[in-house]
Amino acid sequence: MPPRLLCLLPLLALAACGGSGQRRDDTAVVVSAIGTGNALADPDAGALDPAARVLLGATAQGLVRFDATGQIEPGLAERWIVIDDGRSFIFRLRDGATWADGEPVTAEQVVRTLRRAIAPRSRNLLSPFLAVIDEIVEMTPQVIEVRLKRPRPDLLKLFAQPEMAVFRLDKLDGSGPFRATRNRTGIVFKPAPEVADGDDSSGPRPEDTLLFHGERPAVALARFRDGQSDLILGGSFADWPLVSVAGIATANVKLDNALxxxxxxxxxxxxxxxxxxxxxxxxxxxxxxxxxxxxxxxxxxxxxxxxxxxxxxxxxxxxxxxxxxxxxxxxxxxxxxxxxxxxxxxxxxxxxxxxxxxxxxxxxxxxxxxxxxxxxxxxxxxxxxxxxxxxxxxxxxxxxxxxxxxxxxxxxxxxxxxxxxxxxxxxxxxxxxxxxxxxxxxxxxxxxxxxxxQPFRWSIVAMRLQAWQGNARAWHPLNHLRNETR
CATH class of the missing domain: 3.10.105.10 (Dipeptide-binding Protein; Domain 3)
Incomplete structure (x- = not known):
């Protein structure tokens, strides 16, 4: 056994001594993501580790986003059309989309963020694959047009990546699907409020709240094995041997058929x-x-x-x-x-x-x-x-x-x-x-x-998270973990 793995055995052995029962379904969902991302990071400043991507995707959606199966669903845009033989995408922003402080999201803010992401000098990893974009313009305060030099039917899949999330540069905050606050145990995610009739002052149910940790794989596995978390995201070939050492039940181990x-x-x-x-x-x-x-x-x-x-x-x-x-x-x-x-x-x-x-x-x-x-x-x-x-x-x-x-x-x-x-x-x-x-x-x-x-990607998933699904993107949005989607 490699020496590095031997060094981690005491930590994982402590986890093996703990209980392996599932957490109650009426408690907050505790999520570990492998990496050091414990604050919203700017993707235009360089590559993000798995934890930073999960955090960004949870708090700052793009015009569109991925669902549990890796397919496109509305994000900031409630609908869109493709015209001019595939050379123009027109997005209409969702009514009621707001920033963390309640201010409405405007087309001008979205345009500014997306233009920055596709700029030639941007360090955003997706920027080289968005050179086909000719112009991003604000048509009205709620309508945006993305004009292309040539047709690209796969544009929406790029826009759904967390690296294309829309956030305010001055405050580094996004529009959801969750709002993030920090406490002494980690980052707390609560569902972003939606426009609805009436006043629901009861707030989210405990099971709709998430507690997030960006941490080393051995720590994440120990936390799960000790019954203190429900989900681990971002596993790769590099840390896979730790899973068997930790003694995680086979039913909780999930692999993605990643492309x-x-x-x-x-x-x-x-x-x-x-x-x-x-x-x-x-x-x-x-x-x-x-x-x-x-x-x-x-x-x-x-x-x-x-x-x-x-x-x-x-x-x-x-x-x-x-x-x-x-x-x-x-x-x-x-x-x-x-x-x-x-x-x-x-x-x-x-x-x-x-x-x-x-x-x-x-x-x-x-x-x-x-x-x-x-x-x-x-x-x-x-x-x-x-x-x-x-x-x-x-x-x-x-x-x-x-x-x-x-x-x-x-x-x-x-x-x-x-x-x-x-x-x-x-x-x-x-x-x-x-x-x-x-x-x-x-x-x-x-x-x-x-x-x-092909890339080897794994997650550890509690049985209470019935909506988790493997997919070719190896991407698992936190608003699609339970059967009640948001």
Whole structure:
């Protein structure tokens, strides 16, 4: 067992000594999200961890948002229409939408926030995929038009992401679906008031209130196992081994069939990785089936960049080594390394940037074994440290193959990058789909991304939260945990 996991055993053992009964259904729902997000964070300032995303999605909705199944539902906008052959989205804001202090949400405020999110210099992770937006305008105090340069049928899925939530920049507060206050035990969420006839002064029921914690996975698991919480969100492969150590009942463990990328991006094309054959050697050396099975027996390996065709004009491009047995692949990979070393004697170190956590250590063990097997010297580095290869572990925000090729292209060829940009700027969906297919083929031939699997995401869910559902977004809004939706 990895040393890091051993260090966490005392904490989890304390949880195992506690009761495993479910919390009463007439009490507040206690939610843990993995990360450090315990205050509303600005997504335009950089990437958000899972806890920060959950907090943002609970308190600051966008024009639209996701329901429990990952489908689009109204948010700030009560309805919308698409006109001009898909080049214009017109949203009407919901009557009664207010900020935390009761002030009404206006179209001007929404427009200002969205323009900031899509600005070229924004650090919002979705900004590069919203370049198709030509203009966002206020038509009336309650009507907004989003004008596009070209049709994009998947725009609403991007707008539903928490990174596109609308909030006031000066106060960093949102319009719901919850209002947040802080007490000595955590952040309390209460449903945002809705416009209704009459005066209901009784307030929300206890079970409609949530208590939120952003915390380390071991602490979250200990809290749940001790019967002190109802939900853990944001679990990944990196911390999955802690779940079995904590002794969580199988019925409470939920996995998402997430769509996205889990693989190694080439981030340096110098030295050994300057040659496409050498990049392919690394891809051929990895025993994907053993690697994924070591985390979970149902985690399926993949060998292609695209998981399915999506909006590409062609099925996922297959690497030249697909179909060969592992022994044959490694034999070919060893030959490539040997040829390189004849002109470059001495060790061939390769740094691989990975996150921390026991699951990441298990993945590292299989990657290191693969590289040693073909004559390379692997070196593990932290996720933000210099490296030649960097793990991408990301859920796709929308169902477009362009997100996959653009995200995988960290240090890809000029030809592949040109095709990716051509897909972004294509005048119609037909041309776009063909440029995406060509980019997929170019990236695969270039070996700039080494696919391993789809993202592995898990949650721990109490039985009282009957409305929780797994989905391809791995996103679980807090207003859709019980059968009574808000």
């Amino acid at each position: 996205g990328l889990f693989g190694l991006a080439v981030v340096s094309r110098e030295g050994f990785l300057a040659d496409a054959a050498n990049r392919a050697a690394i891809a051929m050396a990895i025993d994907r089936a053993t690697l994924t099975h070591q985390i979970h027996p149902d985690w399926a390996p993949v060998e292609t960049l695209l998981p399915v065709q999506l909006d590409s004009a062609a099925p996922p491009a297959q690497p030249g080594w697909a179909g060969a047995e592992l022994d044959q692949r490694r034999q070919s990979a060893r030959a490539s390394v040997a040829a390189w070393r004849r002109g470059h004697p001495g060790p061939v170190p390769l740094r691989i940037a990975l996150p921390s956590g026991p699951g990441a250590t298990l993945v590292w063990s299989r990657l290191a074994e693969a590289l040693y097997a073909i004559g390379l010297t692997p070196v593990r580095t932290g996720p933000n440290d210099p490296a030649e290869l960097r793990l991408i572990d990301a859920v796709a925000p929308y169902d477009s193959a362009r997100w996959f090729v653009a995200t995988a292209c960290q240090a890809c060829s000029d030809d592949a990058r040109t095709l990716i940009e051509a897909g972004r700027d294509a005048p119609d969906l037909y041309a776009r789909s063909h440029r995406i297919a060509e980019a997929d083929a170019a990236l695969t031939a270039d070996g700039a991304y080494i696919p391993i699997a």
